[in-house]
Amino acid sequence: MLTGKHLVFVGGDRRQLEVIAQITDNDASATLIGFSDLGRTFADTTFAEPSDAIFAQADALVLPVAGMDDDGRVETSFAPHPVELKESHFQAMRPGTFVFTGIAHRALTEWCDRYSLRLVKLMELDEVAILNSIPTAEGAIAIAMQETDITLHGAKTVVLGFGRCGQTLAHKLHAMGAVVHVCASDPRDLARIHERSLVPVSLRHIEHAVHDADIVFNTIPAMVLPAAVLKRMRRDAVIIDIASKPGGTDFRYAERRGIKAILTPSLPGLVAPRTAGRIIAASITRMLADDEEAEFEEEELWI
Known part of the structure; x- marks a missing residue:
């Protein structure tokens, strides 16, 4: 009290x-x-x-x-x-x-x-951020379902980052039957990604993970999807960037290339x-x- x-x-x-x-x-x-x-x-x-x-x-x-x-x-x-x-x-x-x-x-x-x-x-604080990752992940998945014309089951999804939000999001996508690739830079994270039956990809090789992806979820608050990477992606791919503003995507080039890229910070407050x-x-x-x-x-x- x-x-x-x-x-x-x-x-x-x-x-x-x-x-x-x-x-x-x-x-x-x-x-x-x-x-x-x-x-x-x-x-x-x-x-x-x-x-x-x-x-x-x-x-x-x-x-x-x-x-x-x-x-x-x-x-x-x-x-x-x-x-x-x-x-x-x-x-x-x-x-x-x-x-x-x-x-x-x-x-x-x-x-x-x-x-x-x-x-x-x-x-x-972990006690806040970990629990907060649940509505964040649910909101990102809801947007993915709205913005695509395919099921998440069987879709190739890529999660950039394996922090609190990245872990929760990857877990929920996997549970829904998506094929989940996770990009991270720390070898310990890559080992944990493998342990969870997900596909680990070093962040240095991000272009190999996203080039044929159906949906890319970014959780990293840094420019990880610049024009050089976006150029290798399919034009019908969807990017859902849940990192804090300004996100980690070159939104200008994504629009120019015709890739749907959506910045959605503060999802818990919305959903x-x-x-x-x-x-x-x-x-x-x-x-x-x-x-x-x-x-x-x-x-x-x-x-």
Whole structure:
């Protein structure tokens, strides 16, 4: 339970609504910034505009998965304009206050470090990222089924990368009967790919894997599908790039060649926002509760 805790939520999408619902259900109170067009209420919450006084009262600040831009802007689906945060808002928070975000750009990292705030990048935590890979994989597969006129069963699919999302995606494609090639650079990953009855391909030989592929799924946030590789692919192939923006595909050349290439970051927020929100809320709740318990134990030592 989070009784007595006060959280400030700034912006976000439908995932953030589920986080708010779960947090307040655990008896915390909340201030919502950037939710003027929300059209619903939660227990023990207030709507506000950003001010130093509001941030000074926070036990934790919760930013969206996309975080805050380096100009202080936070995107929101529930207000006509983005929220503009200032350095003074972070300066107003008590040292040690949690700042939760999906990813952190330079300004957010610098401000949290400058004012001794505990920055938590949720998408770098295994407990979040592994579970988050499930809706990501399901969403990518759903798009593949929509954008092709063949079954996944028997299709030659290529997964680029064998991280959290790549592993889950490859596993689910294999379970559906697809022929799954996985490109990775680490020899340990290539061995694990083989152990899972998938086809391992060194990333150095990516062109050999994709030249006759029906569907290519990219999970690597780097340019792994440049024009030189795309030129060797079939024109009727489909690329689904789920890496963070700008993805790992030369989309300009893909369009020129007539290859359908789709950039689909933040799939959990689109296809399963309730599930994705619950995953985030569970981690935030755990960390705040663990911190409360640690403080209590420390107080007992001094009694």
